[in-house]
Amino acid sequence: MQAIAAWLVLRPQNAVMGLAVTLLLPAPQLTSGVIMALLVLAQGLRLALIEALIAAAVLLTVSLLFGVSIESIVALAAGTWVPVFLLTALLVRLRSLTLVMQVSVIVTILAMLGFYIVVTDPVAFWQPYLEQMKLLAEQNNLQLNTELFTAEVMTISAALAFWMLYIVGLLLGYALYRRLPIEIAEYGRFRDLNLGRVIAFTLALASVLAFLVEAAWIQNTAFVIFVMFWVQGLAIVHWMHGEGILPLAALVAVYVLLPFLQVLLMTALAVFGYTDAWFGFRRRMKRA
Numbered sequence: 001m002q003a004i005a006a007w008l009v010l011r012p013q014n015a016v017m018g019l020a021v022t023l024l025l026p027a028p029q030l031t032s033g034v035i036m037a038l039l040v041l042a043q044g045l046r047l048a049l050i051e052a053l054i055a056a057a058v059l060l061t062v063s064l065l066f067g068v069s070i071e072s073i074v075a076l077a078a079g080t081w082v083p084v085f086l087l088t089a090l091l092v093r094l095r096s097l098t099l100v101m102q103v104s105v106i107v108t109i110l111a112m113l114g115f116y117i118v119v120t121d122p123v124a125f126w127q128p129y130l131e132q133m134k135l136l137a138e139q140n141n142l143q144l145n146t147e148l149f150t151a152e153v154m155t156i157s158a159a160l161a162f163w164m165l166y167i168v169g170l171l172l173g174y175a176l177y178r179r180l181p182i183e184i185a186e187y188g189r190f191r192d193l194n195l196g197r198v199i200a201f202t203l204a205l206a207s208v209l210a211f212l213v214e215a216a217w218i219q220n221t222a223f224v225i226f227v228m229f230w231v232q233g234l235a236i237v238h239w240m241h242g243e244g245i246l247p248l249a250a251l252v253a254v255y256v257l258l259p260f261l262q263v264l265l266m267t268a269l270a271v272f273g274y275t276d277a278w279f280g281f282r283r284r285m286k287r288a
Helices: 002-010 012-022 028-043 045-066 070-094 097-118 122-139 151-178 196-213 216-228 230-242 248-257 262-279 281-287
Strands: none
Touching: 012 028, 012 045, 028 045, 028 070, 028 151, 045 070, 070 097, 070 151, 097 151, 097 196, 097 216, 122 151, 151 216, 196 216, 196 262, 216 230, 216 262, 230 248, 230 262, 230 281, 262 281
């Protein structure tokens, strides 16, 4: 991975090719997002922006030659590169990974609340997407219970999916950047990540209001914030490994089991991360 990161950074033409090719892979958003974050950190905002524009021009040329929808290419490139570019630019500006992660949580919650303000009928909004999912499932002979995908579930899933997609791209890009054989800037370690007591208090307040008012948008806000704390829980696991408290096998086991025990493991990590925001487990363990 270190060699690939260096190959992308050392020559602009490699970066352009990397962005263009990975956008067309089965999982384009994550791979292209990682490369975008890496380029911004290693080469600066201006050069990374130029490389992205050249890569977009290459993709548009290819789409014209093969009859691919230009609108879909533009939407895919913008939806993949722009959020990660902005997050990484904010990281360079603020010089704090923790602060950028806190901002990403706040922006995601505000975006979800804005959705409820703008979209007066979430059921009608998500209906075309549900029909498309059902059609794809029928074409691929997949069993999909669309009754479980309500408008509330779709809204929550969209908010969390986009947030995790972009912050994982940022975190992996930053991790590769830290391994480059060049002089790098220090923006903090993932293992020290803390979403803070302000966000933790917001979750507590939203949970109480959701119980008293029983409004769907408040309940969804509380749920989304709670799930976001799983990243802090994962950071604690990395910190424990770095301090010699957990062996490497335990850290690897978390990542191996995550796809199979996704709900259970993410819930446990979220609880761990949320309580750490209040009580500071890492600080207490380090003192002990």
